[in-house]
Amino acid sequence: MSLPSKKTIEIDENITHYVHKMLNHEMVLKYEDSKCVQCSFCHRVCPVTISIYDEIYKKTAIGTPDEMKIDSEKKIVIDVDKCIHCGLCSIICPGFALELLINGENKLLLIENGSIPEFKEEIHVLKNGNKVRKIVDGSITIESNEKDDSIIQKFSNECATGALSKKDKNIEIDKKLCILCFKCSEASKNYEKINVKVFRDRFMNVNGEPGSVWNAVMLRVLGKEGKIKGIISKNQNKLIDSMMSLLSKEKETGKD
Ligand code: SF4
Ligand code: SF4
Structure with missing residues (x-):
C-alpha cells in the first residue's frame, strides 16, 4: 500500500x-x-x-x-x-x-x-490557432487620451486574446474575442492616459x-x-x- x-x-x-x-x-x-x-x-x-x-x-x-x-x-x-x-x-x-x-x-x-x-460558452479561435471561450456577459469601456503610437500599441498587446488593436490614435475592441478578464483593466493602472473598466454582469x-x-x-x-x-x-x-x-x-x- x-x-x-x-x-x-x-x-x-x-x-x-x-x-x-x-x-x-x-x-x-x-x-x-x-x-x-x-x-x-x-x-x-x-x-x-x-x-x-x-x-x-x-x-x-x-x-x-x-x-x-x-x-x-x-x-x-x-x-x-x-x-x-x-x-x-x-x-x-x-x-x-x-x-x-x-x-x-x-x-x-x-x-x-x-x-x-x-x-x-462561446468558443472562438485565436490567431495562433488556440481556442478561447467566453463564459460571462458584461461590458468593457476604454477611455484613452494617449497619442503616442508606441504606447497605444504596447497597451493593445497586453490582451492575450488579441481583442485589442490600435487604429489610428484609438484602441479598438473586438467584442467577440474579449472574454472580460480584467487583464487590460489591471494593466491600465500602469498607463497614465488609458483607463479601462470591465463589468461582468452574469454567466451566459x-x-x-x-x-x-x-x-x-x-x-x-x-x-x-x-x-x-x-x-x-x-x-x-x-x-x-x-x-x-x-x-x-x-x-x-x-x-x-
Ligand atoms: S489564467 Fe488560469 S483560467 Fe486563465 S487561461 Fe490561464 S490557466 Fe486558464
Ligand atoms: S478584458 Fe481581457 S480579453 Fe477583453 S480586451 Fe481586456 S485583456 Fe483582452
Missing part, C-alpha cells in the same frame, strides 16, 4: 502535471502554458483561496507568479501542496489550459455530480439548479467575494475531506 503523495512533474517546457496520488487513485491537474491567456479566472475560483486562506493571507493554490509570490517563467503556477484537485479551475478556464485527469481520464466531476451547473445561460458552491464561484468570477459554504475550514485536511465528499457524490449517484 502506498501513502498519499503530491508532486509536480514537468512533462516538457510547456506541459506540467500536478499529481496527487492516493492508493491506486491518481489525480492530475494538467497545465499547458502555451494555451494560457493570463486571465486569472482560475485564481478567482480556486476554493482554497475562497475558504481557508481567503482575505487573511491572500494565498491560493493557483495564480500568476505575482499572485502566488513565486518566481517563475510560467504564466500560471500551482502550489501542488495546497491544490485539492477539485477541478474548478479546469471547468472555468477560458483558454483550455487546464485539465483534471482522474486515472488518466479527463473529468468534470463537479459538473457530473451536479455541484456546478452547466453553462453556455446557466442550466440546472445552482447550489452554494456555484453561488460562491459565480460571485468570485463576477469580481465580488464569495465563500464556498460547506467547505470553509481553517484546516487543510478538513477542506480536502469536504471536497472529497463533494467529489464522491458521483459514486453515490452511481450506486442508486
